[in-house]
Amino acid sequence: MTIARRLLIDEGVARSYHVMSRCVRKSFLCGNQYAYRKKWLHSLLKLCARSFCVDVLAFALMDNHFHLVLKNQPQQTASLSNEEVWVRWHALYHRRGEEDNTLLKAMQVSDEEWIAVRRKRLSSISWFLKIMKERIARWANKEDDCRGAFWEGRFKSIRLLDKTALIACMAYVDLNPIRAGSATEPKNAHYTSAYDRLLQADKTRHPWLASLESTCCTIDLYYGNDSPITPKEYFQLLADNCVQEERTLQRLLPQIEDSRWHSFTDHSKPDCGLAIGSSASRAREALRRGIAWVADKARLHNK
Numbered sequence: 001m002t003i004a005r006r007l008l009i010d011e012g013v014a015r016s017y018h019v020m021s022r023c024v025r026k027s028f029l030c031g032n033q034y035a036y037r038k039k040w041l042h043s044l045l046k047l048c049a050r051s052f053c054v055d056v057l058a059f060a061l062m063d064n065h066f067h068l069v070l071k072n073q074p075q076q077t078a079s080l081s082n083e084e085v086w087v088r089w090h091a092l093y094h095r096r097g098e099e100d101n102t103l104l105k106a107m108q109v110s111d112e113e114w115i116a117v118r119r120k121r122l123s124s125i126s127w128f129l130k131i132m133k134e135r136i137a138r139w140a141n142k143e144d145d146c147r148g149a150f151w152e153g154r155f156k157s158i159r160l161l162d163k164t165a166l167i168a169c170m171a172y173v174d175l176n177p178i179r180a181g182s183a184t185e186p187k188n189a190h191y192t193s194a195y196d197r198l199l200q201a202d203k204t205r206h207p208w209l210a211s212l213e214s215t216c217c218t219i220d221l222y223y224g225n226d227s228p229i230t231p232k233e234y235f236q237l238l239a240d241n242c243v244q245e246e247r248t249l250q251r252l253l254p255q256i257e258d259s260r261w262h263s264f265t266d267h268s269k270p271d272c273g274l275a276i277g278s279s280a281s282r283a284r285e286a287l288r289r290g291i292a293w294v295a296d297k298a299r300l301h302n303k
């Protein structure tokens with residue numbers, strides 16, 4: 001049964017989500033002779049990451065679908081000035097010549113109702129995905145001289161309820177091309193966040209991806225201290241899981257059994273259900289939604 005998006009995504013609170021969307025009929029509309037469309041998606045992803053108050057924690061752009069791990073930041077939009085809201089919104093939606101229309105800008109910046117609507121949208125994951133999916137569909141349909149749906153339907157969203165779910169899902173997304181056989185290791189897995197992070201490894205901060213240290217994936221859950229996860233530790237996790245026979249989370253996530261991790265990565269379980277997390281975090285999520293229980297179909301946790 002379809003569930004209203006407002007029940008799945010709490011736009012007013014900063015939360016992390018795994019979202020994915022697939023091309024219609026699972027067709028390879030971004031692969032084979034259309035592989036260059038991944039560059040379109042990548043450019044749109046960068047535009048949205050820089051304009052929205054939504055952190056991009058991980059992504060993988062595949063031949064017929066994409067995965068994103070996103071975290072909305074409504075408190076960040078609340079701190080933006082009216083002019084900053086206008087600048088960010090017009091980076092996404094503008095007509096030729098509007099940048100020089102000082103009268104229009106002055107009218108919109110002073111219109112509190114107009115600003116309030118755009119301010120709310122700038123931290124919306126739904127609007128983030130709307131711009132990405134709609135523009136790619138328009139460009140592809142224009143190129144193919146056709147009409148109709150490009151994407152299978154609305155995007156799936158899975159709430160990541162705790163640190164274990166977040167870091168495991170980020171690794172799942174970054175390892176997607178390796179599982180699909182299109183790459184052998186993160187450094188040649190193009191159009192993934194791991195590949196982009198490796199390209200910018202010599203810089204203190206990635207131009208548009210959220211830093212690993214700010215993802216709230218802290219090692220206190222694994223090593224007994226409160227230090228943030230480092231890029232070195234994260235890439236070691238990915239390297240440990242590139243070879244099927246050696247896949248394990250025991251070094252970083254000792255509370256997750258290997259069999260559960262193999263099931264998690266092999267059978268696309270992170271694409272199912274409403275939330276991923278421990279029984280305690282799912283109980284809190286059920287209380288928030290006003291339902292009896294939230295099942296973790298990914299079966300990542302022991303309980």
